[in-house]
Amino acid sequence: MNCVELQESLAEIEDGSRADQRAHLKTCAECSALVADLNLIASSAIDLREAEEPSPRVWNSIEIAVRQLEAELNLIASSAIELREAEEPSPRVWNSIEIALRQEGLIRPPRSSRSLLPSLSSRWAWARWMVPAAAVLLIAVGVYVRQHSLAQQLATDLATHPASAAVSDVAIAGLNDDDLLQEVSEQTPAMKAQYADNLRSVNEYIQDAKGNVDANPNDEEARRSLLEAYQEKAMLFELAMDRTQP
């Protein structure tokens, strides 16, 4: 099993417990780190789910995201059916599929130094996981900031178990600032300074919002601000990823 096959197999068994998965994980540090991250996110989500139901706003956001994804999948599916039924597909069908796949970031124009296949071993591969990971992170943070009792419990946990601190940090979602800046500098050097400035600003925003929640754990607006700060950072990565996929 190689990295790509492992990545595909995680859709069925995400904890990497199957024999062939374990064999690959023993020899691949990057995949091991990825599986560890996914397991941590999954376990954190279970903990949060057990605490209390998230707010209607969180469910609403999830519903909107799912509907958008469903619409895009339907578009791809309808194009695939049209393609299958035709003996010789028209150029229009190929064209529409290409546009859909390009918008999904699944294909790129050919580059001499890069493979078209997504690979976990490539340095920018984390970006493939950034959007779903960021979504999971935001949901987790949304639940976190909604429930002050849980927030207080987490604050205690963070003090006693430093490893838990990563749960509330963007690093757990693979949102690495250095990777982002390096990729932006390679793809669009002129934008690097702007992204660096905005990264600095949004990190300050997150730190201030965290501090405000700690100081005012019963202030719902403070918790909302923390969620919004994370949303801003997720948006920054989203914009950067769009820019690097012409």
Add this chain to the structure above:
Amino acid sequence: MSGRTIKLVVVGAMVGAMSAGTLLAETHKEFHFNVGTKAGVSVNNPYGSISVKPSAGNTVTINAVLYSDKVEVDSSQTGNRVEIQSHLLPGATAESGRVDYEVLVPADASLTLHSNTGSLHAEKLHGDVTLEGAASTVDIRDITSAHVHVKTLNGPVTLTNVQDGHVEVDSLSGEVTLIRVTGPLVQVISTSGGINYTGDFGDSGEYRLTSHSGNIEATVPDSTSADVTASSVRGEVHDDIPLQPKTHTSFIVRQGSAFVGTMGRAAVSSTVVLRSFSGKIHLRKRTAK
């Protein structure tokens, strides 16, 4: 003919030739699509502007100006959905990959526009509008009864005369200006950009303007009815309008950094929340002109 005159003629001829070459490099393309009601139209243009206006009938018309042969326009229609993509070819740059679009869509069409650097403009529509741009200038006006979602990195965002809308604007550092924007939900989140609101906050909506370090300024007329909460962690808060104070608040109101109160008729009012960390907040009365 003097030597200086000859030089001027030669330089003029060269400039003329270069201009002609530039003009020749431009390619105009036009696409037409017949669609039904509530069609979906998506334009993804990495470099260049997109301007969208309403069409007369159920037709989507795309006028594209391509600035080199390093970029193509891919178009497709699947059912009631039209998708346009600027297809960058190897070696394309921000200049050579530029395409400017003028798009006409049925007024009830849902619109999704994406550009990194060009301006994004949409007007006189009542379908949902989603605009995303990094450094793009966003200008949206005369939109009614629709969802309006905007995301930018540092491009300025201006929304004018958006009525009965569900408006969400996220900007990292771009200035956000809302003029006569009302609806059930109007939400702006900015990290370092300023937020300016000019209008009356409608009559029953929720208005949330939040910035980390950008200033927030709301200018409202006397007739405004709203429950207003404003607070800044480290910035100053100013209020030029006398508010009826509220006795019950969810947080401690510190003079100079927060205020809570009702303006106008409390029975018919919107909820307005203005929050910042280090930016200033200013609620001011609009002066009659």
